[in-house]
Amino acid sequence: MSQYPGATYYVSPQGDDRWSGALPEPNATGSDGPFATPAKARDAVRAREDRSAPMTVLLRGGTYFLEEPLRFEPADSGTADAPITWAAYPGELPVLSAGQRVGGWEETELICKPPDNWEDEPEIPRRAWVTQMEGPAFRQLWVNGGRRYRPRLPHRGLYKTTGLPPGAKPRGEFSGCFTQYRVDPEILGEWRHPGQVEFVMVMRWLECRMPIQAVDRETGLVDTVTGAPFLPAKHWESREWERFYLDNVFEALLEPGGWYLDQQESKLYYLPYPEETLETTEVVAPRFPYVILVAGDPDADNYLEYLHFQGLTLAHNEWHKPEGQPWWGFKGNQSVDGQAAVSVPGAFEAVGMRHSRLSHCTMAHVGTYGIQLGRGCKENEVSHCDLFDLGAGGVKLGTVSMEDTEISGHNTIADCHIHDGGLFHHSAVGLWIGQSGHNLIAHNEINHLHYSGVSVGWCWNLDPTGSHDNVLEYNHIHDIGQGWLSDMGGVYTLGDSPGTVLRYNLIHHVRHGEFGGRGIYHDAWCSNVLDEYNVVYRCDSECINFQHGHGNVARNNLLALGGELGVIGHACPDEDASVTLEGNILYTQGCPAVGGNYEHGEYHFRRNLYWDADGRPLRFGGLSFEEWQKQGLDQDSVIADPGSAHPGAGDFTLPDDSPALALGFKPFDLSTVGPRGKVGAGSG
Structure with a gap:
């Protein structure tokens, strides 16, 4: 145990809380040995008067079914010279369970x-x-x-609603709380407990999980206890109806x-x-929402610091929205948050935590997000963690409100694998940054989610925001959306975010349910963000999309095989919009090179190389290349084959004589994207 200097306490499923906790296993006489519960070890550390040296709690392998969340407070802090570490006993796999x-x-x-x-x-x-x-x-x-x-019904796939309920009129986005739906009457059976069946509407970027109140098997009308913010139609003109499934059907x-x-x-x-x-x-079965709860007090300037966790697994929790608490973004009887399942907490939930670390941990088999570093959490690190089988998403940083007196920031999420999430709260994202700045998101792999991979920012206008100076680099983000939700991005950004940089990321295979499957999606006044040295390909919609916003720059990216809307997209233009697109390679196969509207705003397109693999004429905002250039755009750009090795297989290696190099394109290496080394419990 020499790798852990200072005092060491042990916890074991074979332990006893009446013992000293000073031994890793029971002694021969059965008079002393490890503690039985993590809570007893925490209390022993807290009660120790001499805190001048590091202290360690080593958990033996096995599952610890907690009686309540393992709660840490400022009194459980270490110091820079004497941190407190909770770690797995070497070679063993302890599991902390909320079930x-x-x-x-x-x-x-x-x-x-x-x-x-x-x-x-x-x-x-x-x-x-x-x-x-x-x-x-x-x-x-x-x-x-x-x-x-x-x-559930159907066992695989989704149903579609069949029309508007009686008296319904088309309305705008977020215009109400709708609790009646029309479906095919044949799917409405004589259920054992219809009140336990949930009508789960998969619409836009949300899933609305609504308990059923009543059904009419003749008309196909379904009444729900809670509601959805939209009527069940994507587009009023086409009457394309929304998708849903019925969950928890005994039959x-x-x-x-x-x-x-x-x-x-x-x-x-x-x-x-x-x-x-x-x-x-x-x-x-799950019992309570948190496995570990870190409860600092930022309002009182009382933080929990220098508390480290290594090699632990957190599992088996579930969260139910407290009675009377509204979902974020709504009032009244809604059934879901306005976006990203932001009300859902983490199995590891922290407020007011600083200078602390989670390394080589696993968050799996959970009903929530894996980790939330909320209000007042600063200068923490999450590294080499494996987060999977997630009811919601992986990691949340920050809060939804700028009213919080202590904004979180300066946190690092690195070398983690976040995957197989959104399994219950489908609209959750892999990694969410709300009102939080100066964070580093590096060398992570994020895949197989039903909504966005990474979401940065929480403001739909140009108001002041705490989300800025965030860096996303060397991340591998793929298989996002999977045909479920819509209006998403491999990386999704919001609001004015000066200093935020997306660089050296590999993003591919973003599949939407109905619309808007983008590689990088700068939504709703996202401004002052730099995209550079990224490879983005095989997206159902655009590789990069800009909505409103100003001061955004995309340079030296390789963007390929976008969807029906083009490789680059731009929507909601206005006089203040501005985009710079320079030195990029845009490789298409039948789709437009540039989609969207460029009649208003300020646009600087230069030194870009465009190519269509099928040899079709390229389109630029509905114009030919010649017409596009007459608008003053892409004056020094060319249409030429970049000579990529195997673009269909995702290999965009350029030959030495590629015309892209003559335009100033700088080749870059993404062979090191994703985690460096093994991840999860048992890997450290």
Whole structure:
């Protein structure tokens, strides 16, 4: 244990809180050994009078089912010379769980009458387990370390609404709270507990999870308890209807891995896989929202500092919106935040934490975001962490409001892998920066989410904002959206953000559900941001899109294979808009080179190279290249083949004689994007 100087305490599932905690395992007489609970170790460290040397708490392998969140306060702080470290015992994997083991199972046969539209599903007995389950309801469950899902309709894919409810009139965005929907009557079965079914509308950039109040099986009208901010139509002219699914339908409990909590009868049903047995299967249900809660007090200038976590796994939590608390951005009876599931906290939740570190930790099998460094969190580092199987997203930095007296910032998120998220709160993002500045986001891999990969800024106009001077570099962001939500970006930015730089990032395969799958999306007055040395390709919409805003510069990027709207897009132009696009390679295959409207504003397009792989004439804001140049744009740009090695496979290596080099394009190396070294618990 020489790598941990100073006093060391031990915690073990085989421990006892009556012991000293000074030994890593029980002694031969059973009179002393490690503590049994992390809370006891925390209290022992807090009570120690001599804090002049570092202290360490080492957790032996195993799962610690907490009775409440493990809470740290300013009294638990270390110092720069004597930090306090909570770490995994060498070679072992401790798990801190906010859940509970579910026992008392009995094996039985369950006959569910299949839904009316599942004609190919015979009404036959299914092997099932059942147990009494008292206490608050939960919506997520894990079996043998894997997430299991509630029964839903359709089992795969999504339905579409079929029209407007009676009396509905077209309205603008965020114009109301709509609680009635028209669907195909054939999908509305005679459900066992219709009040437990959730109508989950997948619309624009949100998912609206609305408990059902009533259904009319003749007309197809569905009334919900809570509402959505939009009527269920994408475009009034085309009457393209929104998509949805029905979650938690008992009659759809037909396949192994499904589960259903009958709240009226306090029974939990689970359909096991063939290889699962009662003797070898561990079922865990969540109990509370936080695993670790760091509670500093910025208002009193009382911070928790120099507290480090290494090699720990946090798991099995779930958050329910407190009664009476509105969703962000709305008043009244809405069902979702206005964007990014920002109300959802982290399994590791911190306020007023400074100079602290999480390294080689895992946040997995959680119902929320993995980590939130909120108000007053400064100069912290999250590195080499693995965040996956996330009910929401990965990491949140900052707050939604500038009214907070202590803005967070100067934090580093580096060498982490954030993936497989948005599994319950679909609109969550991989990494969210709200009112927070001077953060470094470097060498992360972010993939397989239902909405944006990284979101930076929280202001939809040019008002003062705390989000500025943020640097995103050497990140690998891919497989974003996955055809679910819309109006997203691999990197999504908002508001005036001077000093913010996106550089040396690899962004690809951004797929929207209906519209707006962009690689880099500078939305809603995003201003004064620099994009340079990025490779962005295979996006359903544009590789880079600008909306309003001024002072944005995109230079020396390689942008390829954009979608139907072009490689570069620009919307909502006005007299104050300004964009500089210089020294880039824009490689297309049938789509426009430049889309959008450039009638108003100030635009500087120069030294760009354009090429269409299919040899089609390129279009620039609806104009030919010659007409475009007559507007004073791209005067010294060319249309020429850059000679990329294998662009279809994502290899854009340039030959020495590429015409792009003659224009001043500077080749750059992205071979080191993503984490440097292994990530997660057990990797340090």
